[in-house]
Every structure is written in C-alpha cells, then in structure tokens.
Amino acid sequence: MPTKSIKVMVEGGNVKPGPPLAPTLSQLGLNVGEVVKKINEATAQFKGMSVPVTIEVDTDTKSYSIKVGIPTTTALLLKAVNAEGPSGDPAHKKIGNISIEQIIDVAIMKKPSMTAKTLKSAVKSIVGTAKAIGLTIEGKDGKEIIKEIEEGKYDELFKKYEEKWNQVKGE
Numbered sequence: 001m002p003t004k005s006i007k008v009m010v011e012g013g014n015v016k017p018g019p020p021l022a023p024t025l026s027q028l029g030l031n032v033g034e035v036v037k038k039i040n041e042a043t044a045q046f047k048g049m050s051v052p053v054t055i056e057v058d059t060d061t062k063s064y065s066i067k068v069g070i071p072t073t074t075a076l077l078l079k080a081v082n083a084e085g086p087s088g089d090p091a092h093k094k095i096g097n098i099s100i101e102q103i104i105d106v107a108i109m110k111k112p113s114m115t116a117k118t119l120k121s122a123v124k125s126i127v128g129t130a131k132a133i134g135l136t137i138e139g140k141d142g143k144e145i146i147k148e149i150e151e152g153k154y155d156e157l158f159k160k161y162e163e164k165w166n167q168v169k170g171e
Contacts, residue, residue: 008053081096
C-alpha cells in the first residue's frame, strides 16, 4: 500500500481546481473536483485564511484522506477583529478589541496544537498572544484579564464551553 503525501497551503473554503493542486491530483488518478470540494468543506471554518492541508493518497486504491491544519493563533485573532496585521507597538498602539467569548473560540480551535490541558489555561495563553499583537480583551489589557481569569471571574463562562472543549481531540 504505497502512499503519497501532498502538502499544500490553501485559502480556507476557497480552493480552485487548478494548478498547482489539480495536475498533482490527476497524476495520481484522483477526481480533482471531488477532492477540491472536500478540501473546501473541510476548511470552510477558516474562510479567507491560509490553512495547511495534507492529502494522504493510497496510490493503489486511489483512496485518500484530507488532514486540515490550523491557522496560527495570530491569524485567528486578527480575523476575529478584522485587522490587517499585528501592531508594531502593542503597548501604545492597539489594533482592536476582542471579547472573551472570541478568545474562547480561538482556544477551542487551537486545542489540537496546544499543550494546555484545560480551557482556562488555553484561554490565558491566547490572551497573551492577543496582548502581544495589540488587542484589548473586553476593553482591558491582557494582564488585567489574566488576573480576572485567575480570580475566577469567567468560571461560569468556561463551564458553558467546557463540553465543546472536551469534544475537540488533542494531537
């Protein structure tokens, strides 16, 4: 069962059946349209973002599997606030404000690639990144939010998202 791995960076939900992907897929005897459709479905939640995708192809049976990577934390945060890029001076120049719920959503998306064992610790990590790129959270500085998290201010909110967090498999 010889397998071939094809690694590509794609725009989430917007893969086109053309080069460089199409020639490679057709050389392996795969239906390009079908594979592109499945990649678009698998990457739809990352619409407009660069997403790493790996296609594992069994060259004998022509069966394949698609593994979607996760965009960077910075990319997810920037998309959440519709910002072009991180602040060059996050201490003095803020690029946007993000809600704690959006931070939790990013933490849940990033769970497979994080070492955090709990939602609370993952959120604190994401808050650190948000602060570093010039975002405020709930209109406050990241340090203040982390202090509030440690004091238990958001514990009820974390409980609401705990089941969703637990459903995501880590790597």
